[in-house]
Amino acid sequence: MNIELTPADVRAARAIAQWSQDELAKAAGVGISTIADFEKGTRRPIANNVEAIRRAFAERHIWFTPNGPAVFGVVVIHVVTETGGFDLIFRYMAAEAAAVQEIVATFGKIDADHVELWMDQVVTPELRAAVDALVVKFGAALPQLNKLKQKIGLLTDGEYFLMLPGQPASTIDRLAFEQYLHALNHPDAEPLSGEEEDGLFARLIERYDFTSPRTDRKTVIGSGAQPCVCRFCHRTSDETKFKKVAHVIPTALGNDHLKSAEECDDCNEYFGQHTEPSLIAMLDLQRVFLGTQGRGGTNGRPKLAFGRDSLTHDGAKVVIKAYDVAKGEDDSVEVTLGRGARQIPVAAYRALVKIAVAVIGAEHLPDLTETIDWVRVGSHGDRPLPLVATATIELPSNPSAQITVYTRKEPHDRLPHVVGEFRLGCYMFVFALPFSKRDAWNLIGFFDDPDFTDTFRHYFAAAQWAHVDLSGTSPMRIAPRLKFVRR
Ligand SMILES: [Zn+2]
Incomplete structure (x- = not known):
C-alpha cells in the first residue's frame, strides 16, 4: 500500500x-x-x-x-559453500524486525546491544530443523529463507559453510575464504606435496603486495596531505584547484564512495571528458544488464541509445526496444541493435590505468611517470600495448565496480611491476600498467607468460579468459547483437 x-x-x-x-x-x-x-x-x-x-x-x-x-532494515548475509557463494538479502519492515533477529540468532548470537553472526557454520539435523521452523514461521514474509533452506538441503550433515556479513571485496578475498572452507571440510586431506604445497596464493603473496580499497563506504585516497599534490599533473594546491570531488571510478559504474584527494580539478575534468566516457561506453551492455546505479537518467539506472534502439534498466528489469527483432530457430529471439556510444579503445585502457594509478601506494609513483604522462595527455606512439584480459566470473554481483592493484615486491625479468584487476559485477578485466621504469620489457603477452600464470594462479583456476586489444586510437561505435534462448 x-x-x-x-x-x-x-x-x-x-x-x-x-x-x-x-x-x-x-x-x-x-x-x-x-x-x-x-x-x-x-x-x-x-x-x-x-x-x-x-x-x-x-x-x-x-x-x-x-x-x-x-x-527499516536491510541485512545482507553472504553464504559460502564449497560449490559457490550466494547472498541472502533480507529487506524488512518494522513488523518483520523480530523475524530477522530470530534468523540472525539462529546463526549467531544477539545480546542486548550486540549482534554477532558466526562465520563457521556446520550442517546438523538440528540446524536443518531450525531452518525448517524459520521457513514455516517467516517464509511468506521473507522469501529468501526458502533459498537458504534449499541451499542447505544440498549440503550433507557435518559439512561446513561460511556466513559473512557482506560480500568479499575481491577475488583474492573470496578465494581465501574458499580455501579456509575447504580446509575445514577436508581436515585429513593429504597436504599437497613439494612444489604444490603452497597452493593458489603463496607465490602471489611472496611476489606481490595488493590493495583493494573499499567501495561500499566512504574511502578517500590520500586525504590530509598539505599542500595537495595531483598524482597526474604533479601540481600543488598553490598552482591548481582541488575543489571538485574526484571519483576514483566513474559514478556511471556505480561508484559513489571511493574518492581521491590527489586529483586536481583540471585532471578530473580531462578524464571526465576524454578517457572515462570510452570506458563507460565499453561497459554499456554490462551496466545495463547489471542495472548499475549511477546518477541522473532513470533514477540513476543506465538509459542507453543504440541508434534508434534503446536499452534501459528500470530498477527491476532490462527493457530493450529495437526495430530488428527476429525469431530464430528453437524459440530463440535475436535482437540486433543500432550502434552504441562512441568509444576509443586506448582511451578505455588509459581510464583503467588511471583508476589503478589513483589507488596505488605513493612509493610506486616515481617509477610510473611515463605511465602517468600517457594516462594524462600522451599517445603511445609506436610503442605496442599489452592486451587486456577479460573474463566472466562467478562472483556475487556487487553494485559498484571494484579495483585491486598488485605491485611487485622485488625486481623480476618477466612479471609486470603493476597489475590491475577491475571488476564490474561478474565482468573482470586484468591489465598491466605499461611503461613502468621497473619493467625491463614491453609486457606484450605477459598474461600467458609462465611466470605470470605460475604467480597469478587464482585467475587460471576458475575462469576462461579472452584478450582484447585496446591500443586503437580511432573512435568506434559498436552495434551489439543479442540472442535470447529458452532453456
Ligand atoms: Zn592534475
Missing part, C-alpha cells in the same frame, strides 16, 4: 537521508524545482515523479508510513 506523500514527508525523509534538495533531485532523476515546489506546497509533481521520489528513498531503505517516513 502506498501512502500519499505530503511535502512534510519529503522534508522529513530528506533529513533522514541527509540529502539536500539537489541530491534528492539527482537520486530521483527529477528537476530540483520539482522538489523545491513540492516541499513549499506550491505544486504537486506528476505521478511518475512522485513515484521516482518514493523509489529514491526506498533505495536508502526509507519508506513512508501513515506516521511519516521511517527507516
Whole structure:
C-alpha cells in the first residue's frame, strides 16, 4: 500500500537521508524545482515523479508510513559453500524486525546491544530443523529463507559453510575464504606435496603486495596531505584547484564512495571528458544488464541509445526496444541493435590505468611517470600495448565496480611491476600498467607468460579468459547483437 506523500514527508525523509534538495533531485532523476515546489506546497509533481521520489528513498531503505517516513532494515548475509557463494538479502519492515533477529540468532548470537553472526557454520539435523521452523514461521514474509533452506538441503550433515556479513571485496578475498572452507571440510586431506604445497596464493603473496580499497563506504585516497599534490599533473594546491570531488571510478559504474584527494580539478575534468566516457561506453551492455546505479537518467539506472534502439534498466528489469527483432530457430529471439556510444579503445585502457594509478601506494609513483604522462595527455606512439584480459566470473554481483592493484615486491625479468584487476559485477578485466621504469620489457603477452600464470594462479583456476586489444586510437561505435534462448 502506498501512502500519499505530503511535502512534510519529503522534508522529513530528506533529513533522514541527509540529502539536500539537489541530491534528492539527482537520486530521483527529477528537476530540483520539482522538489523545491513540492516541499513549499506550491505544486504537486506528476505521478511518475512522485513515484521516482518514493523509489529514491526506498533505495536508502526509507519508506513512508501513515506516521511519516521511517527507516527499516536491510541485512545482507553472504553464504559460502564449497560449490559457490550466494547472498541472502533480507529487506524488512518494522513488523518483520523480530523475524530477522530470530534468523540472525539462529546463526549467531544477539545480546542486548550486540549482534554477532558466526562465520563457521556446520550442517546438523538440528540446524536443518531450525531452518525448517524459520521457513514455516517467516517464509511468506521473507522469501529468501526458502533459498537458504534449499541451499542447505544440498549440503550433507557435518559439512561446513561460511556466513559473512557482506560480500568479499575481491577475488583474492573470496578465494581465501574458499580455501579456509575447504580446509575445514577436508581436515585429513593429504597436504599437497613439494612444489604444490603452497597452493593458489603463496607465490602471489611472496611476489606481490595488493590493495583493494573499499567501495561500499566512504574511502578517500590520500586525504590530509598539505599542500595537495595531483598524482597526474604533479601540481600543488598553490598552482591548481582541488575543489571538485574526484571519483576514483566513474559514478556511471556505480561508484559513489571511493574518492581521491590527489586529483586536481583540471585532471578530473580531462578524464571526465576524454578517457572515462570510452570506458563507460565499453561497459554499456554490462551496466545495463547489471542495472548499475549511477546518477541522473532513470533514477540513476543506465538509459542507453543504440541508434534508434534503446536499452534501459528500470530498477527491476532490462527493457530493450529495437526495430530488428527476429525469431530464430528453437524459440530463440535475436535482437540486433543500432550502434552504441562512441568509444576509443586506448582511451578505455588509459581510464583503467588511471583508476589503478589513483589507488596505488605513493612509493610506486616515481617509477610510473611515463605511465602517468600517457594516462594524462600522451599517445603511445609506436610503442605496442599489452592486451587486456577479460573474463566472466562467478562472483556475487556487487553494485559498484571494484579495483585491486598488485605491485611487485622485488625486481623480476618477466612479471609486470603493476597489475590491475577491475571488476564490474561478474565482468573482470586484468591489465598491466605499461611503461613502468621497473619493467625491463614491453609486457606484450605477459598474461600467458609462465611466470605470470605460475604467480597469478587464482585467475587460471576458475575462469576462461579472452584478450582484447585496446591500443586503437580511432573512435568506434559498436552495434551489439543479442540472442535470447529458452532453456
Ligand atoms: Zn592534475
